[in-house]
Every structure is written in structure tokens, then in C-alpha cells.
Amino acid sequence: MTYRLFGTSTTRRSVLAGGAAATGMLAAPGILHAAGKTVKVGVVHPVTGFLQFSGTQCRYGAQAAIEEINASGGIKALDGAMIEAVLGDAQSKAEIGASEVEKFESEGVSAIVGAYSSGISLATTQAAAKYGIPHIVDVGVNDKIVGRDLDNTFRFGPGFGVITKTGIQSLIDLNEAAGNPAKTCVIVHENTTPFGSYMAGLMKDGLEPAGFEVLEILPHPTPNKDFRNIALKIKELNPDVVIPSHYYNEGVLFLRTLQRQRVSPKVIYSVLGGASSQYRFVNEFEDAAQGVMDCNHWFDPSNKAALALKDKTEADGKTYSYEVFLAYTAMKFLADGMERAASPDRKAIIDALAVSEWDGHFMPYGPTKMENGQNMAAVPLVTQVSGEDINVIAPAEYAQAKAKFG
Amino acid sequence: MDFLGLPSYSWETVLGSAISGVFLGSVYALVALGLTLIYGVLHIINFAHGAMLMLAMYAVFFLWSALGIDPYLALLIVVPAGFVFGYALQRGVIGRFSHGRDEITLLVTLGIAIMIENGALFAFSATERQVQVPYDFDGIDFGVTFAVWPEIAALAGSLVVTLALWLFMTRTDMGHAIQAVAKERRGAELVGIDVEHIYGVTFGIGAACVAVAACLLAPTYAVSPQFGYLFVLIAFTVVVLGGMGSFVGALVGGFLIGITEQLGRLYLGESLGLITISAIFILVLLFRPTGLFGQASG
Numbered sequence: 001m002t003y004r005l006f007g008t009s010t011t012r013r014s015v016l017a018g019g020a021a022a023t024g025m026l027a028a029p030g031i032l033h034a035a036g037k038t039v040k041v042g043v044v045h046p047v048t049g050f051l052q053f054s055g056t057q058c059r060y061g062a063q064a065a066i067e068e069i070n071a072s073g074g075i076k077a078l079d080g081a082m083i084e085a086v087l088g089d090a091q092s093k094a095e096i097g098a099s100e101v102e103k104f105e106s107e108g109v110s111a112i113v114g115a116y117s118s119g120i121s122l123a124t125t126q127a128a129a130k131y132g133i134p135h136i137v138d139v140g141v142n143d144k145i146v147g148r149d150l151d152n153t154f155r156f157g158p159g160f161g162v163i164t165k166t167g168i169q170s171l172i173d174l175n176e177a178a179g180n181p182a183k184t185c186v187i188v189h190e191n192t193t194p195f196g197s198y199m200a201g202l203m204k205d206g207l208e209p210a211g212f213e214v215l216e217i218l219p220h221p222t223p224n225k226d227f228r229n230i231a232l233k234i235k236e237l238n239p240d241v242v243i244p245s246h247y248y249n250e251g252v253l254f255l256r257t258l259q260r261q262r263v264s265p266k267v268i269y270s271v272l273g274g275a276s277s278q279y280r281f282v283n284e285f286e287d288a289a290q291g292v293m294d295c296n297h298w299f300d301p302s303n304k305a306a307l308a309l310k311d312k313t314e315a316d317g318k319t320y321s322y323e324v325f326l327a328y329t330a331m332k333f334l335a336d337g338m339e340r341a342a343s344p345d346r347k348a349i350i351d352a353l354a355v356s357e358w359d360g361h362f363m364p365y366g367p368t369k370m371e372n373g374q375n376m377a378a379v380p381l382v383t384q385v386s387g388e389d390i391n392v393i394a395p396a397e398y399a400q401a402k403a404k405f406g
Numbered sequence: 407m408d409f410l411g412l413p414s415y416s417w418e419t420v421l422g423s424a425i426s427g428v429f430l431g432s433v434y435a436l437v438a439l440g441l442t443l444i445y446g447v448l449h450i451i452n453f454a455h456g457a458m459l460m461l462a463m464y465a466v467f468f469l470w471s472a473l474g475i476d477p478y479l480a481l482l483i484v485v486p487a488g489f490v491f492g493y494a495l496q497r498g499v500i501g502r503f504s505h506g507r508d509e510i511t512l513l514v515t516l517g518i519a520i521m522i523e524n525g526a527l528f529a530f531s532a533t534e535r536q537v538q539v540p541y542d543f544d545g546i547d548f549g550v551t552f553a554v555w556p557e558i559a560a561l562a563g564s565l566v567v568t569l570a571l572w573l574f575m576t577r578t579d580m581g582h583a584i585q586a587v588a589k590e591r592r593g594a595e596l597v598g599i600d601v602e603h604i605y606g607v608t609f610g611i612g613a614a615c616v617a618v619a620a621c622l623l624a625p626t627y628a629v630s631p632q633f634g635y636l637f638v639l640i641a642f643t644v645v646v647l648g649g650m651g652s653f654v655g656a657l658v659g660g661f662l663i664g665i666t667e668q669l670g671r672l673y674l675g676e677s678l679g680l681i682t683i684s685a686i687f688i689l690v691l692l693f694r695p696t697g698l699f700g701q702a703s704g
Contacts, residue, residue: 050632052532191677220676225627225636228426229671232551236419249534249628260543260554284536287543 037074037081039344041066041334042088042104042133044114044124045327049092050223051117053248054274054323058116058138059087061327064312069335077342083335090115094123101127109133110344111337113330116323118142119193125153134337134350138330139297139323141272142194146373152346154353154370156333157297157326157363158378164199167271167295168206170382170394171241174293174403181405182240182266184213188230188254190246191219199245199271215239224250227257234258240266244273248321251275252285259288266406270294277383277390280319289385291406293393297322298381299362301392301400306362329361333368336360364398412673422551423672424665429553431664432561436622437637438644438656439567440615446651447588447608449508450500453515455641456634457522458613462488462620463629464526467535470624477537477624478559484617492613493606501605519634526631534628542625556625563622567615568657574611575653584608588651643683647690649700658698662686 043062046055066083074080086107088100097120104112111134115124121140128135129150137145137155141163146155158166175182187203189196197219204214215237218230227250234242242265244254251274258268268291270276276294299306309328310320318324333356338344341352359367365377382394384403391401415423437459444452452458465484469475475483499518504511545554575581586594587604595601627633644663648655663683670682690698 047532048527048631052527052630052632053534056532218676221680223632223636224676226426226430226668228430228551229423229668230676232419232422232426233415233672235422236416249630252534252536252628260545261552262547284538 037079038084039075039078039081039338040084040086040107040109041331042101042107042109042112042114043085043331044088044090044097044100044104044112044120045116046090046092046097046120048089050249051092051247054139054321055090055092055116057318057321057323058114058327060313060316060318061324062113062138062331064309064324065328065331065335069332075335075338077339078344081344083331088114090120090124092117092120094119097121098123098127100124101131101133104128104133105131110346111136111334111349113138113327113334116140116327117193118145118195121145125150128152132346132350134334134346134353136330136334136353138327142198144194150373151354152350153373154333154375155373156330156368156375156378158380159374160195160198160202162378163295163380164202164206164271166380167269167382168203168210170295171207171269172210174382174394175405178403178405183211184215184237184239185241185243185269186215186234186237186239187217188234188242188244188246189217189219190222190224190250192222195272196222196245203243203271212241220246220250222247222250224253227254228261230254231257231261231263234265235261235263238265242268244268244270244276246274248274248278248281251278252281252288255281255288255292256285264406268292270296272296276385278319278321279390280321282385282388282390283319286388290387291385291404293382293384293403295380295382297326298364298383298392299325300364301398303362309362325362329363332361333358415672418550420669420672422548423668425548425551425553427665427668428661429557429561429664430668431661432557432564433619433623433660434637434640434644434663435564435657435660436560436567436619437616437641438648438660439564439571439653440612440619441638441641442645442648442651442653442656443571443615444609444612445645447584448496448605450511450515450609451508452612453512454495454518454522455612455616456638457519457526458488458492458616458634459620459638460526460629460631460634461522462617463624463627463633464530464535465617466620466624467537467629470537471535476539477621480624481618481621484621485614488617488620489610489614491610492616493610495613496609497602497606500609501602523631523634530631532630534630536628537624539625556622560622560626563618564657564660567618568653571611571615571653580604580607640683643687645697647687647697649697652697652699655697655699662698 045058066085070082074082090097097115101124112128113136115121116139118140121137125135129152134152141160143159143161187200189200191197200217273294275281276292277296282289313320336358337349337353341348354370357367369376381392383390384393392398393403441455444450466477466480469480500514503514541555583599644659648659666682666686671679
């Protein structure tokens with residue numbers, strides 16, 4: 001008997017042969033799993049919900065690192081074991097992030113990388129600590145993440161304290177170098193997560209002793225659909241510096257609203273500004289982005305590996321953002337830890353990460369120096385948008401351009 | 407000096423905030439108009455309204471990014487498409503599976519919302535997409551605040567759509583038929599009105615209103631699969647506040663909520679200020695349970 005499917009002649013024998021082949025293919029993953037060694041890593045981010053953009057960016061960065069590690073022969077100390085990502089979605093909620101850790105435990109992961117926001121990372125690291133799973137925090141900057149004596153928790157990038165301290169000092173230094181054009185400021189921050197409120201308090205405490213007058217602190221929720229009121233308040237207060245700190249979507253809307261309302265302070269200086277040092281924002285809204293400074297996670301601009309990842313990210317249709325290179329680096333840091341541990345055992349990995357001196361990365365940190373899970377060598381850089389470029393303006397050893405005040 | 411501990415602002419800032427409330431209110435009204443039509447006539451609490459708005463925003467975005475069609479020109483494509491989509495959804499899914507039972511209808515629209523949102527997440531990813539128009543930063547300077555053309559267009563659009571819907575419902579045979587079905591379905595059937603067709607047309611018009619809103623919002627707001635949630639909950643509030651099924655109520659309710667929200671945010675802060683929406687909502691329900699322009703049933 002002959003069947004005809006979409007114009008192709010098909011015999012009963014070929015259908016049976018195809019069925020057998022399909023059955024074989026379905027069975028194949030199990031065989032491959034048994035034949036090739038893999039080491040499982042939980043990758044948890046908020047890929048749905050209000051943080052979905054950043055979460056998706058993080059996931060991309062982590063997967064890019066895994067792809068690269070596997071392509072170069074996997075974890076050599078584990079006989080070339082491939083890293084197998086077990087993906088989790090925190091749905092922008094801390095409790096869901098914690099429940100994803102339970103899933104990772106049942107999957108038998110050797111380690112976890114995640115979970116973008118501070119709120120979710122606090123929950124996932126705590127949940128992972130129950131099972132002794134090493135957890136590398138990729139982006140979450142709240143200092144409490146590594147301040148709870150959890151042996152399993154590591155953060156390769158800088159935390160709030162260091163970022164804000166650097167942000168304050170850099171603003172003071174840049175202002176001084178420019179002849180002190182800025183004397184007053186307004187701080188605008190998101191207050192739905194611990195991130196924004198904590199930062200605003202640190203900024204106020206740091207800037208006032210340095211002679212800045214903080215005219216007002218303006219918090220807002222996330223998500224936020226309208227910044228006109230805040231723009232009007234800033235217009236009335238007429239500060240020299242506006243210091244915003246929020247996630248990407250609000251960052252874009254805020255800066256566009258300032259432009260729409262003709263609010264133009266001498267400088268917009270973000271600390272962890274969601275959009276202020278994002279290529280995507282600069283590409284889409286070049287006018288609104290002009291001159292915006294940002295103290296944030298940034299790569300060594302002269303490092304070829306960082307620029308290669310940028311090219312790959314853009315070739316994949318993604319934007320090269322801090323989420324991508326931080327999650328990428330966190331995964332690489334973990335892979336190096338596995339090499340040093342020479343074991344997929346969780347405790348062995350934790351011990352290796354705790355004394356890691358890894359320097360094979362493209363961040364401006366130098367050799368890794370872990371203290372209570374925090375990489376003490378990690379620092380942010382200050383950037384400023386100029387045309388279509390984002391240039392590093394501080395510190396001097398990484399600076400590509402001089403700071404410009406309006 | 408601060409009054410009752412509230413911060414004091416110059417009259418320019420207060421007036422600017424109130425004016426921006428009018429513009430924000432027009433956005434709420436635009437989203438609420440389709441919702442009030444669908445509820446007022448079909449008595450369907452359409453949980454898929456936000457998801458439909460999001461889908462229409464994506465349509466506007468892709469027409470702009472792929473074909474270079476301006477969002478306002480896209481009205482000519484997206485609005486008829488919205489009508490067809492809404493008609494087909496009502497006749498093919500909601501009407502067919504709800505069996506005339508409100509609780510099932512509610513679950514069906516909720517299911518549609520989940521499917522549309524997750525479908526959008528799968529197809530378009532979580533990345534926010536923003537239409538960029540050359541007139542994005544041009545507009546009218548009111549002295550106390552600056553209104554850009556997209557905001558002015560949204561305000562004008564909400565007025566035009568309200569007027570058009572009112573004229574349609576009061577001056578056309580189809581509008582009379584819709585009103586007849588809304589008031590007495592059985593009686594409308596007995597006089598030969600095709601009730602199922604009227605249901606489809608009404609849902610279609612509601613979806614077309616959503617499409618108009620999408621075209622007018624696209625130059626201002628970025629779209630993502632979560633976009634609908636930004637407005638739809640407040641739009642439900644606007645519908646109840648203005649009176650179920652009342653277009654003028656949706657318009658006035660939108661402005662009222664917009665101005666209240668903006669002034670509340672100004673004096674109480676961006677987070678706490680949102681409680682003024684709930685406060686005014688509760689007050690209206692206490693003193694006028696049918697809403698500002700609603701009529702008591704029966």
C-alpha cells in the first residue's frame with residue numbers, strides 16, 4: 001500500500017522504518033546521557049514577570065558561557081564533562097525562585113548560577129544553602145546576599161556598598177575636575193525591591209558630607225507607567241544633578257520623560273541605572289541618552305574577549321548589557337571552580353571557589369579574592385554616553401574619554 | 407509651610423500635574439471604552455482585554471518596524487483586523503464554550519488571556535519593543551507642562567472614539583439592535599434579531615476600540631507580553647466608576663482617575679499616591695453604586 005504525504009510517495013515499509021528510526025531517536029538522549037559525562041548546573045532567572053527582560057538577558061549570558069565552555073572541551077578536570085544547564089524561571093518572584101531551587105535539588109545539580117535581582121537572589125541562595133549547593137550570584141547587588149555567613153554563596157561582581165561608594169567618590173572627583181559645576185542633586189529611585197531604597201540612603205549619606213545638597217529623594221514603584229509628576233518636581237527643584245536608579249524599563253521611560261518635559265540638569269548621573277549604560281537604549285533613543293553618566297557593572301573596554309562576546313551577542317540579535325556579561329562571567333567563574341575542585345561534588349566546589357584566584361576574565365577586577373563569598377577585587381566603572389558610544393570616564397586607568405558636564 | 411504634613415508645591419507644578427492627569431486619564435479612557443462596551447452589552451467581564459491590547463500593540467509595532475507604517479496610519483489596518491479578531495473570538499470561542507454561563511465565560515476569557523500572553527512571550531520574547539516616531543518630542547508647551555503630539559493624539563482619540571461610539575449606539579440600526587439585545591435578549595430574538603451575530607459584532611467593536619487604543623499608545627509606551635497589566639486593572643476601575651456600559655462614564659471616569667492619581671502621587675508619593683484611586687472608587691460605590699453615569703438595573 002502506498003500513502004501520499006504532501007506529494008511524497010510513502011510505502012508501508014518506509015513508514016515502519018521511519019517509526020523505528022523515530023523510536024531510536026527518542027531513546028537516544030538517555031543513551032547519550034549515559035555515554036557522555038555531564039555536570040548539571042541550575043540556571044535560575046526571572047524570565048517572565050516584570051523583570052523578564054533582564055532575566056532573559058542573564059539567561060542568554062549564562063548559556064553563552066556554557067556553550068563556549070562545552071565547545072572548548074567541557075570541564076577538563078572532570079574528563080571533559082559537558083555542562084548541562086537546568087533552566088529555572090523565578091517569574092520575578094522570590095518565592096518562586098526558591099521553589100526552583102527545590103527542583104534543582106531533585107535534578108541533582110552541582111551548582112547554581114542566578115538569580116538577577118537582589119530579592120530573588122536572597123531567596124535562592126538561602127534555599128540552596130539548605131542542600132549545600134554552591135550558588136554564584138550573577139547580578140544581585142544587595143550586600144546582605146553575602147552577609148549572612150552562608151558558605152555556599154558567592155558573588156563575583158561588586159555589591160551595593162562598593163558600587164555606591166565608588167559612585168559617590170567618582171561623582172565628587174569628576175565634579176571637582178570640572179570646576180565644581182554641580183552643587184545640588186535629586187535622587188530618584190525604585191522602591192519595590194530592596195535595591196533602590198538602600199542605594200538612595202547610601203547616596204544621601206555619602207554626598208551630603210561632601211558638600212552636595214540633596215534637595216529631595218523621589219521613590220517610585222516598579223513597574224511604573226508614568227514619570228510626569230517626578231519630572232515636574234525635578235523641574236521645580238531645578239537640581240544640578242539628577243541621580244536615578246531603577247530597572248531598565250523605568251530607566252528608559254524616566255529619561256524619555258525628562259526629555260519630553262524639557263528637564264535638563266547639568267548632568268544625569270545614575271548609580272546602577274537600568275538603562276543609562278545600555279547599548280539598546282543608546283541605539284533606540286540616542287537623544288535622550290546623550291551625556292548620561294552611570295556608575296555600574298562594566299567590562300574592561302580594552303579586553304578582546306569582552307568585545308568578542310559583544311559581537312556574538314549582537315550577532316544573536318541581543319543587546320550587550322551588564323546582565324549578559326555578568327551572568328557569563330559568573331558561569332565562567334563557576335567552571336573555573338569546578339576545574340580547581342576536579343570534582344562535581346558540591347562541597348569540593350564550594351571549597352575551591354572560596355580560595356579562587358581566577359583572573360581569566362574580562363572584568364576590571366584583576367585576580368579574584370573571595371572573603372565571605374564576596375569578590376573583594378570587584379569594582380564598577382563610570383561610563384558616559386557620547387553619540388552612539390558608551391565610554392568609560394572613570395577610573396583613570398580604564399578611561400576612554402573625559403567627563404562632560406552640561 | 408506644609409499642610410497636614412503634605413509637601414507644598416508651586417501652582418505651576420500642581421497645575422502641570424493636573425494637566426498630565428488629563429492626558430493619563432485619556433489613556434485609561436481609551437482602554438476602558440472597549441471594556442465597558444463588552445461588559446455593558448454582553449455582560450462579559452473580559453479578562454483578555456489587557457492581552458488583546460498587548461497583541462494589538464505588537465501588531466502596530468511590527469507594522470512600523472517591518473513596513474515603516476506610522477502608528478496613526480496603522481489605524482486603517484489594525485482596527486478592522488481587531489474587529490475581525492474580536493468577532494471571531496466571540497463567535498468561535500467565547501460564545502461556543504461559555505454556554506451562556508457567566509462563570510464559564512469568565513474562565514474562558516481568562517484562559518484566552520493566558521494563551522495570548524504566553525504565546526506572545528514565546529513568539530516575541532520578553533524584550534520590550536518601542537515604536538519611534540519623528541514627532542515624539544514635539545508638541546505644545548502649556549507653560550506648566552509640555553504635551554507631546556502622541557499625548558495630544560491620545561486625548562483627541564479618546565474624545566473621538568467616545569463620540570463615535572455614542573453616535574453609533576444611538577443613531578444606527580445596528581446600535582439599536584445592540585441595545586435591544588443588552589436590555590432583553592429573549593425579546594430581541596423574538597423580533598428577529600440575530601443575537602449571536604450581535605454578540606459577535608459587539609465584541610468585535612470592543613476589540614476594535616482596543617486596536618484604536620493600541621495605535622494611540624504605541625508612540626508613548628513600549629510593548630512587552632506583560633504590557634496589558636499596566637492599564638487593564640485601572641480600566642476595570644474606570645468602567646465601574648463611570649457606570650457599566652456608559653461611554654461617557656468611561657471617558658469622565660478615566661479623566662477623574664487620571665487627575666486623582668497624578669495629584670495623589672504628587673502629594674503622597676509615587677507609591678502611596680495610588681491609594682487615591684481606591685479611595686475615590688470606594689466613595690463612588692458608597693454614594694452611587696451604579697457608577698457616575700450608570701443606570702440601576704431592573
